[in-house]
Amino acid sequence: MDLVEMNYADFTKMILTLKTDIYHQTVQENRNIIHVNKEQTIIKNLEKIFDATLEISNEKGFQAMSMRDLAKGAGLSSGGLYAYFPGKMDLLTMLQKHGRKMVQEILFKLVKDAPDHVSKLRIALKTHLYLSEFMQPWFYFSYMEAKNLSEPERHNAIESELTTEKLFAAIVSQGQDAGLFEPRDPQLTAAIIKAILQDWYLKRWKFSRRNISVDQYANFIVEFVEAFLDVHGTETIRLKN
Amino acid sequence: MDLVEMNYADFTKMILTLKTDIYHQTVQENRNIIHVNKEQTIIKNLEKIFDATLEISNEKGFQAMSMRDLAKGAGLSSGGLYAYFPGKMDLLTMLQKHGRKMVQEILFKLVKDAPDHVSKLRIALKTHLYLSEFMQPWFYFSYMEAKNLSEPERHNAIESELTTEKLFAAIVSQGQDAGLFEPRDPQLTAAIIKAILQDWYLKRWKFSRRNISVDQYANFIVEFVEAFLDVHGTETIRLKN
DNA sequence: GTCTATACACAGATAGAC
DNA sequence: GTCTATCTGTGTATAGAC
Structure with missing residues (x-):
């Protein structure tokens, strides 16, 4: 599967087994507080x-x-x-942790094997957008309910957010070192990228009202970011329309 | 006062009387549900x-x-x-309405008198950012608590949001017609602008952690948008540094 | 493993004194 | 115009039956 060219349908097929893996991890991590024996029952x-x-x-x-x-x-x-949990607050913590793990694991796994910096950037953009579509309720929830977390958990949430932003900043920076992107400030570029990605899951009503699909938005973001960084296209890498 | 060159300190001085005006309006609109006679007591x-x-x-x-x-x-x-209000929900509605009125009145008032499209764009960007700084708690609240509004009030909130986006789209579009901006899609440009403006009040911890002031962010946004639209600078309009 | 019944705390709102 | 005292509903969480 060519990740650079993937669309949302490809993405969902690809991550179904990863999703099950991460549920198993969540169960293992909370084995001590869950008073049910059969793992299948728990996951269900x-x-x-x-x-x-x-x-x-x-x-x-x-x-x-x-x-x-x-x-x-x-x-x-x-x-x-x-x-399944000792109290309402523990449910919140568990759900937030579960979602964060899913985002981080999938995002880093897919970006890791990209052959070059231009692919890396494009895969990171698409993966993040598609994750926020696949897990839209979680993304929205995670943002809206962050204030209800305990202090250490809120800290984890912030770190996770910054880790993602740093991933984009690092890709931009490395691409610049390789002479592939224009010299824009990597941190500010990453902040803009995150803001535009965030718009997709926080202002969802706007896009559905305008009939913009996730694949269209993916193309739009890729074009926008590559134009901003003035990415020099290669023969093998083209945008789907 | 030259609005194109204004900084945050100028802005706050300028809108203090407008703030009082709008409190008076809010009191008038809720005169029937407030069981207190003296207007000064009510406002206080x-x-x-x-x-x-x-x-x-x-x-x-x-x-x-x-x-x-x-x-x-x-x-x-x-x-x-x-x-001061019949129930908790009415307080929510009242506060949302009050804030929306403040944003709309000030934004449209300041943009209205701009002499040209380049100024209009810059004043709109700065005014929106400075408003979201001056009223940061309200902006955050408005976004986070929109779900608790009644159906008609939620509709008003969405319309107000779109009205602001349309203002940016219109400025971009008019500037393009006048041959001052590059032909980028006005609606998508406006959506990006809103996303970047929104980052300031929704992800405030990020900027305070990085010691970025509102005036710095204002300059950054203006530069970014003007670069994106390839605004042709004039002698009289310069960026403060 | 899951249910029903219930404890006990705290919420929003009102009445009537001052 | 604002307070104190209080009504009544609903919340989280637990105990013990099945």
């Missing part, structure tokens, strides 16, 4: 709990979601939920 | 209530702010608050 219910949490919270806020709401949404009883 | 307490609401909500969410918290923050008793 945890996914229902996470999905319901995202759906309800994104509509009215995590704080406003009662455990009764969540129980109904996840198909469990209100008491039964407490076999 | 309403400002304390609004400020406390923003401070507490931005820390832990509007939903999580109890009326007892608010009473303490505003220096009133829990029962006394209800002289």
